Amino acid sequence: MPLVRTVLGDIDPRRLGPTDYHEHLFQISPLLVGDELDDEDRSGRETALLRASGFTAMVDATPFGLGRDPEAVARISAGTGVHVVASTGRHREAHYGADHPTRSVDAETLSARFIREVDEGMPRHDDDPDGVRALGPDDARPVRAGLLKAGVGYWSVSPFEHTTLLAVAAAQRTTGAPVMVHLEFCTAAHEVLDLLEGEGVSADRVVLAHADRDPDPGLHSSLAERGAYLGYDGFARPRTRSDAELLALTARVVEYGAVDRIVLGGDVARRTRYVSYGGMPGLAYLGERYVPRLRSAIGDDAVERMLVANPARLLTLLSARSPARWQAAKPEAPAR
Template structure:
């Protein structure tokens, strides 16, 4: 079967994705970001409209199980705005889930079955998640698995989730996104996933630009991993200029492994919720500066060819 990308509105040709922001959240609620909830469908839709107007055609919604994802609302936003949405299944690192959270009670097998079912059959919307409104048409399905690790720490829960993600990958072919803390433990997580049968070229390492070590980035890219740069406008970590300079060093030889996103993920930073700079910052302000430094062809590859490649998979029986 030909490779496809699985969006909330159905499977599409990878070439039809357009310009992709590899990491955002239309909705998110987590105890780690109290007061920053993204939980208003009308405001999230308005943010998506501004996002599309900035020049972005598609996004990965990286909100996994138990963190306030509202899949039916995301489907409606995609329909109304034209924003193509590849939505995640999976689970974040344990810090996002209290000790009594139901997702913690699931063993590796149960997690793997849940992730796989959300990819192959449709989102399950467990009772402990936001109640789902009916969705007209085919059931929306996940197109990627989201996981996470902590700062130089891959704990028991995180290992269980990674193993379940590896099983879902083996059954479906979808890629795995790994949240990293400041780009730590990246070689270790690649080694763990490799031991579980997941090749590096099916792995996205998120937040790599919070550790601007181009030597490490080139090593990870040479191994085959995709590197997610999602720190533009997060000046508390690094300036946009520093991120651009690191990207320029990695583009030279490994431009086929970079991805761009915003991971804005906070009410106080969404324009439609009354904050700034909004999702549009990436395309409107960061991308032109990056293009000036590395060239339009390199940026086009980062926004279009690279995400199309990693998000594409051939559905398995």
């Protein structure tokens, strides 16, 4: 049977409901000094705000080595009723200090760790990748990852990042988990898809995060034609691009026929941008302020596909152990 792997266990994809494809509940990085997400109570309250804004599921897109807390994420999911898909993998090189132990790890070792996080469970402590596995609130079920993440630089794939992509590809072939790739302003998108396809990962198992940072509908159409998902997550960032520009981009890409390849998220990712940490605009911005404008621009049906059918299809585990492709069906009411 098709399934989505959440931190509280495997569920039918139709139970996800409206899904925010890209957020961070915990994140600590040398690139974000002073902007750490590291407080369970505050991250839990922010998740409740996301739920109140209309979302019943989210992806926690923080990969290995950046302050993950799988047991806290599982408690937040249980406490708020939001389905959470956790991530394994490794971010782009700039997020890891020069002395970080992950810099000396080869692709084979990395892939084994990623596979274990999907199949057996995530480590309780993020600085101990081979240590004891995290357990859910009932202390009986392991907290498992349901997505593989990689990242690359601006028009570049460093040796570090190439190793990550090889490891993610190997883990995807084994587990069937979907892949998210962080792109800098949507550069090197086709190159990343080429690399992954060369390693046996179909483009329709990949979501390209930050695709909307380059508002080029022709580029997006060409990526969607390959089957890749377009991660639109640049909202509430007028210093780089206004919401009005992103609305126009989305409408144009929908006109090009790519509505079934767009997923939406906030990637708020900063303590200074989380209401519960004292910042703004918070996780609720997407549901409360952007989605209504998007509905007015492209219609309810297109938005529902982006929020429900598309992420459910993307997040479904597909492998040799479950070979049938799952087709989006009428969603069930999300679990309360």
